[in-house]
Amino acid sequence: MTAVQASKIHPLYDALQAIVGDERVSDSPVIVSAYSKDACHLTAERPGVVVMPNSLEEVQAIVNLCRETKSPLVPAGGRNGICGACLPRVKNAVMLDMVNMDRIVKIDEDVMTVTVEAGLRWAELIHRLDEKGYKLGFRGPYGGNVGTVGGSTSINSIGYAASKFGPSTEGVVSLEVVLSSGEVIRTGTGWNMGAKLFARYSTYNDLTGLFLGDSGTLGVKTKVTLKIYPKAEHIVYGDFGFKTLEESTAAFLEVQKRGLTEELNLLADRQSTDTFFPGFLDRHKEINSMFASIVQETDEQLAARKMEIVREIALKHGGKDLGNFASQMHWSEMFNLVQPLYNNGFWLNTCHLRPITSIPELMKRCWKIFEKYRLLNNGIKWIASCLGADRAYATGWVTLFVPERSKMDLGLKAWNEMLDAIIDTGGCPYWNGLLWENRALKQTNPAFLETYRAIKKALDPDNILAPEVFTGVE
Ligand SMILES: Cc1cc2nc3c(=O)[nH]c(=O)nc-3n(C[C@H](O)[C@H](O)[C@H](O)COP(=O)(O)OP(=O)(O)OC[C@H]3O[C@@H](n4cnc5c(N)ncnc54)[C@H](O)[C@@H]3O)c2cc1C
Structure with missing residues (x-):
């Protein structure tokens, strides 16, 4: 992002720079304009500033900053959606570009899972698993060269091998999510700090499902654990x-x-x-x-x-x-x-x-x-x-x-x-976004919507995460 000079006028520019350094933050009009579209024709607001965290700690620090200053924060993956889901609905938002967080954290052969950072792209993950003799169930959306695991599971993406394994969300065993409080939650068997990540449904109710398909409104996914299978030749x-x-x-x-x-x-x-x-x-x-x-x-x-x-x-x-x-x-x-x-x-x-x-x-x-x-x-x-x-x-x-x-x-x-x-x-x-939201809202059972809104309020009382999403598009 440094090839183009930042304007340094966004109110959070200096504080964000203090978290990630010079090279991974920009409010240059060229950069924010590039970040104001995904892969479809729909448009919303431009972000005010773009920041690329490298680690869980940086995500937490950015979320804390946004909460303390009550600034809107919109997570983005590959921005390869074709429904406008990652586009800010409000002015001057901080866009959290997750694609630098693209490491494979662990391939756990004992329990047949892979844990990846949320910004990893599907094509890369498949290639790396293939080298080790494994495959995923759901392989990624047809745009999986660019789409990320975090982005896809945040909008219920569906695509390759869904006929056998169901949508992207079916393959998820556990999530690591940064909440708007800055705290980190690990779902599935991740509630037990000493256990492996091997099952989604365990002991409590399914908190993984709360964050799947949330369009970034309830938390920032930092890690996703997926099921893997032996390669089938x-x-x-x-x-x-x-x-x-x-x-x-x-x-x-x-x-x-x-x-x-x-x-x-x-x-x-x-x-x-x-x-x-x-x-x-x-x-x-x-x-x-x-x-x-x-x-x-x-x-x-x-x-x-x-x-x-x-x-x-x-x-x-x-x-x-x-x-x-x-x-x-x-x-x-x-x-x-x-x-x-x-x-x-x-x-x-x-x-x-x-x-x-x-x-x-x-x-x-x-x-x-x-x-x-x-x-x-x-x-x-x-x-x-x-x-x-x-x-x-x-x-x-x-x-x-x-x-x-x-x-x-x-x-x-x-x-x-x-x-x-x-x-x-x-x-x-399956997605919502600018493409579907008004039509979906017209058909939504009011009690369903009220329940979602109560959860949103409880998890994000200052409404900093992807504000205005699921409220209707003007
Ligand atoms: C050529 C082409 C083919 C495609 N084929 C398919 C297809 O077959 N199936 C399909 O479903 N889609 C398809 N798409 C759309 C797109 O590729 C997918 O929807 C993809 O999964 C989006 O991932 P992304 O990382 O680009 O997400 P983004 O567009 O960046 O974001 C999507 C949503 O996820 C949220 N988000 C992103 N990262 C995080 C995170 N870490 N934590 C919390 N929230 C987050 C964003 O706020 C936004 O709401 C296609 C697109 C193209 C251009």
Whole structure:
């Protein structure tokens, strides 16, 4: 941050510099402007100053300073969210950039966990575990080159291998969190200062869950302990095409219910496959929807048998074997797969969770919207993709790609109708952020919200942590 001169006018500049030194704090307009966006088009307030702690003690000192001066503090990871979650809602906030805290603290082979600092990026973690013969369950969001473990678990991210292991939050065993009081809490078996971090549910209620998905409003995560598994060398891929979305959904649900795959991805219509893998369906004129399946096991025969079962299920539902190009590409290009989609233009995403059975209903609504706004005639492509998660739900990833600014108004109109359709058809966002907050709040049970607010008040009485988040977006 020192390449650009700090302005040194933020009221906390000197005090922050005293904590972290010259090089890891800046209030230069260039720096704060760079920190005023994440990876989507939504905007909020610019931070007043950015600070990069290197240690738990520095985080505590910064939190104490903010509490004593009643200054807003917003934690940030890779700022790779696509919902505006890490953007300050109030002016002059201190932005706490966690990416310098990226060490692997411990791989505990006895209890099969890895403890990492919260600013570590998923791609790096996977690589380092692979070298030691281990893998994670949930591997990271598709943007895992940049997204951090702390950021993802703070917004319920979902992505690679969620079909087998569930979302990012399911893999968490324990958290180390700095509270607004400056005190540190360790959850799971971490309550016992002499115990290993090996289980999430133990002795008391689940305090880990309190901080997962909190969008940084209840504490700053400094360490995350995740489950690890033996590396599984045997991977089998399979792509299956269907004439109708109803057929592909039925097969997708059956495969997902039976827990056969590491990753299971459905592309809901022909246009989605054409956007993702241009030309792939050219030789399959009758195919309108497809899924890509990846089986990964420690045993070769087990992997092969599981893929045979996936194939049997697909064929039973009228599917056609399309080979394995899409699924291989999907898995081997992990974290690099979706970036090239930016070539299609700005992303307007609608990422959310939904029962697999409700995919056709959503798509009927979306197709009407695509037609109403004549999206393809206007050069706006889409991908409607669903990733199987847990036993019977999916993440709906219906994204519009707006090729140029002049088409943005049109794209935004269609997108807003899609967001309404998603909520109307029983969808539940996994992130919140500027993208979803107003729509989510309208549907939220008042008692649920009051409970959250009471917890927030108890943990953060001066309301310094990510203030105004979960209160509505202007
Ligand atoms: C190409 C691309 C693909 C993507 N694919 C996916 C995908 O498949 N699935 C998915 O879920 N997302 C996806 N995303 C969005 C993004 O990558 C993820 O949501 C990611 O997990 C965000 O992590 P981050 O570190 O960038 O968090 P940030 O955006 O920096 O922050 C997210 C939230 O977490 C809070 N926070 C950050 N660090 C901490 C901390 N240490 N303590 C407390 N609170 C904290 C912030 O205040 C904010 O509320 C994608 C983005 C891109 C650009």
